[in-house]
Amino acid sequence: MPQTQADRADRWTDAAAVPARPLELTVVVPTFNEAANVKPLVRKLEAALAGVEWQVIFVDDDSPDDTAGVVKAIAALDSRVECLHRIGRRGLAGAVIEGVMASAAPFVAVMDGDMQHDERLLPKMLAALAEDRAELVVGSRYVGGPEADASALGATREAGSRFANWLGQKVLRVPLTDPMSGFFMLRRELVEAVASKLDTAGFKVLFDIVACQDRPPRFIELPYQFRAREAGTSKLDNGVVVQYLGLLTAKFTRDAISPRFLMFAIVGASGLVVHMAILRSMLPLGFSGAQTSAALGAMTWNYLINNAVTYRDRRKRGFGLVSGYFKFVFLCSIPLAANVAVATMVYERGPAWWVAGVAGAVVAAAWNYVTTSRAVW
Numbered sequence: 001m002p003q004t005q006a007d008r009a010d011r012w013t014d015a016a017a018v019p020a021r022p023l024e025l026t027v028v029v030p031t032f033n034e035a036a037n038v039k040p041l042v043r044k045l046e047a048a049l050a051g052v053e054w055q056v057i058f059v060d061d062d063s064p065d066d067t068a069g070v071v072k073a074i075a076a077l078d079s080r081v082e083c084l085h086r087i088g089r090r091g092l093a094g095a096v097i098e099g100v101m102a103s104a105a106p107f108v109a110v111m112d113g114d115m116q117h118d119e120r121l122l123p124k125m126l127a128a129l130a131e132d133r134a135e136l137v138v139g140s141r142y143v144g145g146p147e148a149d150a151s152a153l154g155a156t157r158e159a160g161s162r163f164a165n166w167l168g169q170k171v172l173r174v175p176l177t178d179p180m181s182g183f184f185m186l187r188r189e190l191v192e193a194v195a196s197k198l199d200t201a202g203f204k205v206l207f208d209i210v211a212c213q214d215r216p217p218r219f220i221e222l223p224y225q226f227r228a229r230e231a232g233t234s235k236l237d238n239g240v241v242v243q244y245l246g247l248l249t250a251k252f253t254r255d256a257i258s259p260r261f262l263m264f265a266i267v268g269a270s271g272l273v274v275h276m277a278i279l280r281s282m283l284p285l286g287f288s289g290a291q292t293s294a295a296l297g298a299m300t301w302n303y304l305i306n307n308a309v310t311y312r313d314r315r316k317r318g319f320g321l322v323s324g325y326f327k328f329v330f331l332c333s334i335p336l337a338a339n340v341a342v343a344t345m346v347y348e349r350g351p352a353w354w355v356a357g358v359a360g361a362v363v364a365a366a367w368n369y370v371t372t373s374r375a376v377w
Contacts, residue, residue, distance in 0.1 A: 025049070025126055025185075027056040027109045028099030030092050034113035035065040041115055042074060042081060048119040052126065057102055058113070059084045059095040067113075091313035092182075093208065094200030100191045109185040110205070117183040118224040125185040128220050135190060138176060138206065139183035140221040172207065174216050179207045183224070190217060199259055201313045263310040264369050270305065271298040288344055296329075302368075303328045311377040324376050331371045 027045060031038075038058065045056055060068040060083060071083040084102060086095065100108050107129050111117040117139060125137040172179055184206050191198075194212035198205070210217065275298035282290035303325055307316055316324045 021053045023053050023055060023105045024130075025052055025054040025107050025109060025122075026099075026103035026105040026188075027054065027111060027122070028096055028103070029056060029058045029111060029113045030095035030099065031058050031060045031063060031067045031071075031113040032090070033063045033065045033067060035063065035067040035070045037113050037115055038067060038070045039074065041113060041119075042078070044115070044119045045122075048122050052123070055080045055082060055103075055105070057082045057084055057099045059086065059099040061086050061090045061095060062088075089313065090315070091201045092203045093198065093205040094313065096205045097191065097195055097198055097200060100188060101195060103188055106188060107185060108188050108191070111183050116227045118227065121183075121222055121224050122185070124222055128222075129185060129187060133218075134220040135217040136186040136210070136219040137184060138178060138181050138219060138221045139224045140176075140178035140181060141224070141226050142177045143221040143223045144177075172211055174210055174219075176210070176219065177221055179210065180204050181206055186217070201260060201311075260310060260373070261369065264306060264373070267302055267305045267310055268368075271302040274298045274301045291344065299329055299332045300325075302332075306372075307377075311373075314377045316377075327376045328372055331375060332368050334367065334371075 029041065042056065045054070058067070058071040058081070060071065062068065062085065068083055068085040071081065072085075075081040075083055082102075084095075084099060086098070096110050100110075107126060109122055109125065111119070121139055125139070128134045128137045182203075182205075186209070190213065191209060193214075194209065197212045198208050275294045278297045279290050279294035282293050307321065307324070
């Protein structure tokens, strides 16, 4: 009969000495280029969590500024600090998921490595979970109270954040005031139960965790003041916005449409505009030649935008960007003959040039997504 995790734990307890107090809390900190913030954050955690058996797992996406090296240097002297150094994988959600899955503590907190989240809230979060008043505790910038403040975001980002929260609330149908929060604590099993369903490429992992639950978790929101960044630069860009919209659509359709496929389709639609513009400008040279040039131009556009947005967690750079481009063009060229043939056939039968161009472009779309997602990224 297979042994359960509890059986193995019991055998270990019988066979070896264990600490007087078991591990209570793991703090997961996803990082990318946060080397300057690691030491100050560890000091802040040490002060805030006095009397708690805790550990912190920094999940670093191979930062160029050697964030992982800084964490490992501290970890060599402090057993509470660990580094999960990821190679060839990027994305905040994936980093959080891996950090949580590496934890053995019953409760796990997630916070950013830029020190904008108030670590002094962690004991209150832990108390709410330990007393079983909630399964999830969220640090909210909008729940109200004198402690709540999101002004450090700046006016534009705060307005965008509020709008994103409003959209998230409509999709979740859970009355969280801040479903986009990156500062929360929960029972570890909440993530373990849905880990295989979570999108590893996104940034809004709390939203995804809540959306994937079979039933809404019991939650509490605590107000806190969102601090200004002390070092480093923000990772938020337009690609994050597109990814979030893709995640919203996926959850609204109950994962019938994957976020990555939706982004690929949006990029493809923009490529269609590029295709039509090139085709129209080169039409006097002959339709077949113009259609071929338009298809090649659209392929180049689609590759560069997909690399920057759709596959940002696997983004290619340097020589990899060039070699990936040739793979992309080769794979997309396989249906190119069918693209041109179908478009030419439709054009010769009389419809407008743009109808023929769309018909040819649609033929290749499904092939391009399936093959390039596997072979290029």
